Amino acid sequence: MSLWAITRYEDCLTALKDTQRFSSEVYGATIPSFLSDVPMGHAILGKSMVSMDPPAHTKLRSLVSRAFGGPSMSRIEARIRSLSEELATNVARKGEVEFISEFALPLPAFVIGDLLGLDRSLHTHFKRWMDDVISAMSGVHTPETVGGIRESFREMERYMSEVLEARRREPRDDMVSELIRAEVDGKALNDQELLAFCGLLLLAGLETTVHLLGNTMITLSSRPEVFQRVRAQPARIPQLIEEVLRFEPSVHGVFRRAQTDIALSGATIPKGAMVYLMLAAAGRDPHQFPEPDRFDIDREKSGGLTFGYGVHFCLGAALARMEARLGLEALFSKVSGLRTLDATQVEWNHALHVRGPVQLPLAFTRET
Numbered sequence: 001m002s003l004w005a006i007t008r009y010e011d012c013l014t015a016l017k018d019t020q021r022f023s024s025e026v027y028g029a030t031i032p033s034f035l036s037d038v039p040m041g042h043a044i045l046g047k048s049m050v051s052m053d054p055p056a057h058t059k060l061r062s063l064v065s066r067a068f069g070g071p072s073m074s075r076i077e078a079r080i081r082s083l084s085e086e087l088a089t090n091v092a093r094k095g096e097v098e099f100i101s102e103f104a105l106p107l108p109a110f111v112i113g114d115l116l117g118l119d120r121s122l123h124t125h126f127k128r129w130m131d132d133v134i135s136a137m138s139g140v141h142t143p144e145t146v147g148g149i150r151e152s153f154r155e156m157e158r159y160m161s162e163v164l165e166a167r168r169r170e171p172r173d174d175m176v177s178e179l180i181r182a183e184v185d186g187k188a189l190n191d192q193e194l195l196a197f198c199g200l201l202l203l204a205g206l207e208t209t210v211h212l213l214g215n216t217m218i219t220l221s222s223r224p225e226v227f228q229r230v231r232a233q234p235a236r237i238p239q240l241i242e243e244v245l246r247f248e249p250s251v252h253g254v255f256r257r258a259q260t261d262i263a264l265s266g267a268t269i270p271k272g273a274m275v276y277l278m279l280a281a282a283g284r285d286p287h288q289f290p291e292p293d294r295f296d297i298d299r300e301k302s303g304g305l306t307f308g309y310g311v312h313f314c315l316g317a318a319l320a321r322m323e324a325r326l327g328l329e330a331l332f333s334k335v336s337g338l339r340t341l342d343a344t345q346v347e348w349n350h351a352l353h354v355r356g357p358v359q360l361p362l363a364f365t366r367e368t
């Protein structure tokens with residue numbers, strides 16, 4: 001099987017819009033054989049909405065998108081703000097921190113845990129679950145790690161099933177209860193669909209946002225003038241976030257499968273080929289973004305395609321932007337200086353489609 005890469009902005013956009021010729025039913029191919037008897041493996045990798053095409057996708061999306069509407073977001077905003085304050089106070093007090101474990105990970109872990117109604121004591125498992133899902137998807141595993149990965153998928157399944165059962169018995173004011181209640185044309189989600197969606201949220205909502213925060217800080221640590229500017233004018237934080245999403249995005253690409261021979265920009269992608277839409281490359285396309293390698297929070301055109309486009313446009317985009325904004329507002333109000341402690345200690349992740357630091361030692365000066 002051949003793999004084709006699309007790198008230009010316009011071509012990525014064409015492919016994202018054209019769900020008939022570029023199918024999303026492709027992620028099932030990433031299920032490794034050692035997960036073939038683990039239902040959660042199929043649920044997350046092969047059966048979640050991100051691996052579906054219309055019309056099946058359309059129905060599911062209209063069911064779950066309600067849970068991401070305004071009321072759910074305002075419900076969680078105050079809690080994100082208060083956790084951001086808590087984490088930022090701790091970082092400012094310590095001065096020198098490993099930023100990922102002290103800030104970038106706990107914030108989205110709390111949000112996902114809160115959305116799914118998982119107990120806070122489980123947050124410590126999220127990182128291992130997430131790393132194991134990514135290893136399974138990226139084919140980064142060895143005979144020694146396979147057992148642990150299987151166990152992570154089974155644990156996720158166990159905990160999520162318990163939560164579903166508990167919310168069916170006693171609904172709460174949370175997203176899982178809302179998803180259980182939701183109906184389109186008199187039809188609700190079945191258990192398999194609910195499990196797939198909860199698993200997808202863990203995967204889609206955690207790693208991506210951890211890297212958004214990590215990538216922002218690593219970008220600012222080598223640009224003190226930008227850091228001081230947004231610190232002095234917190235209203236510019238949303239522009240900073242948009243430029244990080246273009247310049248150093250956490251999601252680098254998405255996969256599709258060619259449903260027919262496709263002529264695109266002078267090349268012909270053969271029917272059946274796997275296609276990698278390089279969204280990060282699209283963000284550096286000079287035809288779309290002049291001087292694309294310059295980090296500039298005052299750009300007229302911002303953003304890029306890192307949240308995708310069209311029917312699969314990221315359901316959590318508003319939430320991720322809100323988490324990053326509230327987190328950075330709290331942090332920048334409590335610290336006045338920033339530098340990378342030891343560049344040799346910065347460690348990047350190993351995966352094809354998400355990118356960010358997993359180890360980021362930073363030194364902050366406390367605001368007096």
Ligand code: HEM
Pocket residue numbers: 024049050051061200201204205206208209212250251254255305306307308309311312313314315316317319320
């Ligand atoms: C910086 C943060 C994030 C980035 C860059 C990002 C990126 C993306 C991209 C590129 C897609 C489209 C996939 C495709 O077309 O194949 C997507 C879909 C999705 N994202 Fe995100 N995401 C982020 C955060 C989140 C968060 C916080 C959540 C939820 C808590 C979330 C939930 C989803 C879901 C459910 C989908 C599937 C939508 C569908 O298939 O219709 N994402 N995301």
